[in-house]
Amino acid sequence: MTIDFKNLPKQELFGQGNVGCKGCGAAIAGRQAMKVLGERTIITIPASCMATLGGNNTKTTWKTPFYHTLFECAPAISSGVRAALEIQGIKDVNVVSWGGDAGSADIGFQSLTGAAERQEHIIHVLYDNEMYMNTGGQTGSQTPLYAITSNGALGKKVHKKNMLAIMEAHGIDYVASANIAYPEDLMNKFKKAASKKGFSYIHILAPCHRGWGIKPEETIEVARKAVECGMWELFEVDEGKRTRTYEPSFIPVADYLKAQGRFKNLTAEQTAELQKSVNKYYGKGE
Amino acid sequence: MNKVLITGSEAAALGAKLAKIEVLGYYPITPAFPAMERLSKYIEDGELNCKFIRVESDHSALASVLGGSLAGARSYTVTNSQGLLLMTEVVYHAAGLRQPIVMGVANRALSAPHSRFPEHGDAVSQGATGWIQLFSENNQDVLDNTIQAFRVAEELRTPVMVNYEGYLQSHTLEEVFVPDQGKVDAFLPLKRMPALDVTNPRGVNTVAGPDVYTDYKYIQNAAMEQALELIPKVAADYNREFGANSCGLIEGYMMDDAEHAIVAMGSIVGTARLLVDELRKQGKKIGLVKVKTWRPFPAQAVNQILKNVKYVTVLDKNIVFGVGGALATDIKANLYGQGSMVINGAILGLGGGKCGVKEIKEAVDHTESSENKNRSEWIGL
Numbered sequence: 001m002t003i004d005f006k007n008l009p010k011q012e013l014f015g016q017g018n019v020g021c022k023g024c025g026a027a028i029a030g031r032q033a034m035k036v037l038g039e040r041t042i043i044t045i046p047a048s049c050m051a052t053l054g055g056n057n058t059k060t061t062w063k064t065p066f067y068h069t070l071f072e073c074a075p076a077i078s079s080g081v082r083a084a085l086e087i088q089g090i091k092d093v094n095v096v097s098w099g100g101d102a103g104s105a106d107i108g109f110q111s112l113t114g115a116a117e118r119q120e121h122i123i124h125v126l127y128d129n130e131m132y133m134n135t136g137g138q139t140g141s142q143t144p145l146y147a148i149t150s151n152g153a154l155g156k157k158v159h160k161k162n163m164l165a166i167m168e169a170h171g172i173d174y175v176a177s178a179n180i181a182y183p184e185d186l187m188n189k190f191k192k193a194a195s196k197k198g199f200s201y202i203h204i205l206a207p208c209h210r211g212w213g214i215k216p217e218e219t220i221e222v223a224r225k226a227v228e229c230g231m232w233e234l235f236e237v238d239e240g241k242r243t244r245t246y247e248p249s250f251i252p253v254a255d256y257l258k259a260q261g262r263f264k265n266l267t268a269e270q271t272a273e274l275q276k277s278v279n280k281y282y283g284k285g286e
Numbered sequence: 287m288n289k290v291l292i293t294g295s296e297a298a299a300l301g302a303k304l305a306k307i308e309v310l311g312y313y314p315i316t317p318a319f320p321a322m323e324r325l326s327k328y329i330e331d332g333e334l335n336c337k338f339i340r341v342e343s344d345h346s347a348l349a350s351v352l353g354g355s356l357a358g359a360r361s362y363t364v365t366n367s368q369g370l371l372l373m374t375e376v377v378y379h380a381a382g383l384r385q386p387i388v389m390g391v392a393n394r395a396l397s398a399p400h401s402r403f404p405e406h407g408d409a410v411s412q413g414a415t416g417w418i419q420l421f422s423e424n425n426q427d428v429l430d431n432t433i434q435a436f437r438v439a440e441e442l443r444t445p446v447m448v449n450y451e452g453y454l455q456s457h458t459l460e461e462v463f464v465p466d467q468g469k470v471d472a473f474l475p476l477k478r479m480p481a482l483d484v485t486n487p488r489g490v491n492t493v494a495g496p497d498v499y500t501d502y503k504y505i506q507n508a509a510m511e512q513a514l515e516l517i518p519k520v521a522a523d524y525n526r527e528f529g530a531n532s533c534g535l536i537e538g539y540m541m542d543d544a545e546h547a548i549v550a551m552g553s554i555v556g557t558a559r560l561l562v563d564e565l566r567k568q569g570k571k572i573g574l575v576k577v578k579t580w581r582p583f584p585a586q587a588v589n590q591i592l593k594n595v596k597y598v599t600v601l602d603k604n605i606v607f608g609v610g611g612a613l614a615t616d617i618k619a620n621l622y623g624q625g626s627m628v629i630n631g632a633i634l635g636l637g638g639g640k641c642g643v644k645e646i647k648e649a650v651d652h653t654e655s656s657e658n659k660n661r662s663e664w665i666g667l
């Protein structure tokens with residue numbers, strides 16, 4: 001089950017005239033996903049950058065129904081949408097909740113774990129810019145170790161919560177990580193998720209140049225480095241079967257980290273520590 | 287129409303079943319849970335074609351029901367007290383989105399201190415949310431109000447809470463006349479208006495600038511004002527169709543020549559009737575005003591019925607701290623400049639506290655004693 005990457009639909013269901021910043025990683029993720037999800041998709045988005053850039057007054061960015069929900073409850077809303085479609089006998093619609101890292105892993109986690117446990121027939125996307133950008137870039141559970149944020153000038157002191165492992169532990173149909181610099185991989189994952197009858201979770205690393213301290217035109221490049229250095233593994237767990245979907249080239253983690261202002265205070269020891277943990281994870285010794 | 291002996295919880299569930307709800311989202315809380323258990327049993331027994339979403343919180347309960355409504359399904363939930371407070375964000379939001387959700391509320395006191403017992407504090411906390419709020423004197427009202435609520439909600443695109451009190455109503459058996467399903471179907475035709483529809487894609491809750499936000503709120507409030515006309519019409523239709531005796535906004539009892547009026551909502555109305563009967567036997571010109579519709583507040587109807595009385599005693603099973611009882615506050619505000627009657631509020635029956643005939647009598651006496659004018663009395667301390 002793969003997409004025909006060379007013959008993607010020309011139609012843009014998301015992205016024409018959005019009010020996001022130029023180089024917005026979240027908007028790129030939206031555009032890529034919609035190429036696969038198609039017109040018969042209902043999107044619910046909790047409070048976040050993605051929600052506000054989706055529609056202003058009578059102008060909307062989406063060509064599918066989309067609903068800017070309250071912060072905590074997009075997966076619960078989507079559960080209700082699915083129930084209403086089922087009762088009306090409408091079967092071929094993708095119901096997608098699309099949350100930021102706060103709207104999925106922090107304040108939105110309760111409704112996410114609830115919907116996943118119930119095996120609701122929905123896809124939940126966490127588009128991860130690793131901080132609370134819509135409110136100015138504060139630290140959250142998805143902010144990585146040592147990253148500087150608007151309310152954490154000294155850098156984060158604890159690890160990023162492993163949402164992919166947590167979601168995998170729900171025993172849901174489909175779990176995948178993705179990255180906007182690997183659109184074909186990302187789109188294939190959406191294709192699979194859309195074919196499932198239960199719950200799917202796709203976690204997309206989508207840099208925010210303002211929060212990360214990079215230039216707008218570097219969004220894709222930095223996203224790619226996250227994968228190539230091994231800090232953002234591309235994989236899927238398809239009905240329990242775990243597969244790495246891309247083998248990285250293992251550039252030094254320093255190449256990824258040094259490219260970003262949010263890691264400007266990283267010491268040599270901290271960089272070495274992060275390199276060591278990547279090496280260990282991939283079984284490359286210390 | 288047949289007659290059954292059921293609790294208020296069963297009356298709420300039966301009302302929702304007769305309305306053929308399609309999406310039920312629910313999170314357990316005492317004393318609302320028996321209504322939900324009854325509904326999930328109807329679904330499991332194949333008597334009701336409805337999707338039950340077993341959510342993980344009250345917030346998600348109303349959110350899931352809201353999702354169902356936005357996608358075109360007739361949707362219902364039931365809650366109270368802490369559950370309602372946790373939902374509050376969604377309560378406002380659903381009203382702003384103009385979704386015709388109906389919610390049963392088995393009124394219970396709010397923590398702290400912890401209490402499981404009846405009062406109206408939870409409903410009153412939601413008085414500014416933009417939901418229509420109906421109160422039920424007895425289990426017949428619970429059933430009748432629930433069915434009427436769907437008609438009102440769907441015609442006005444405004445959500446409705448049907449209040450009935452925990453234990454006093456939720457767990458107490460009473461005789462209830464049950465309307466025929468076929469007639470309810472005709473009374474509540476299903477007209478789907480999905481906002482989330484792939485054949486007609488639209489953005490819902492897009493960011494509204496200062497140039498339009500006030501207009502949205504004006505239109506929302508206008509629907510509440512329309513409700514003051516619609517609710518009595520729906521009640522009249524209902525009474526005609528089902529031979530029922532359901533009140534619209536308010537109902538007067540022994541009010542024609544009354545010099546003293548008791549005003550109340552919920553189960554205490556039934557108790558106050560007993561006192562009125564007793565005092566009437568002693569020759570006292572006293573009457574009673576039952577407020578079924580608290581939001582929108584039926585100012586004109588209340589003013590009209592109270593215009594010739596000398597004394598008003600308002601019974602409030604709630605306290606707005608630093609202000610007084612919510613109903614008394616509304617009545618005083620609306621009677622301002624209309625007459626020279628004494629209006630006393632009585633705070634009683636909080637958290638299941640005593641609110642029998644004796645306590646109501648005490649409140650009435652307070653109002654007529656010369657040194658107590660236009661005050662809030664606490665009864666039963």
Ligand SMILES: Cc1ncc(C[n+]2csc(CCOP(=O)(O)OP(=O)(O)O)c2C)c(N)n1
Nearest residue numbers: 047048049071100101102103131132133134
């Ligand atoms: C109940 C509630 N609390 C707080 C907020 C304020 N708020 C809006 S968006 C946001 C941060 C969103 O962060 P994230 O989910 O990571 O998405 P991003 O904006 O970074 O894309 C916050 C804190 C809110 N809208 N609602």
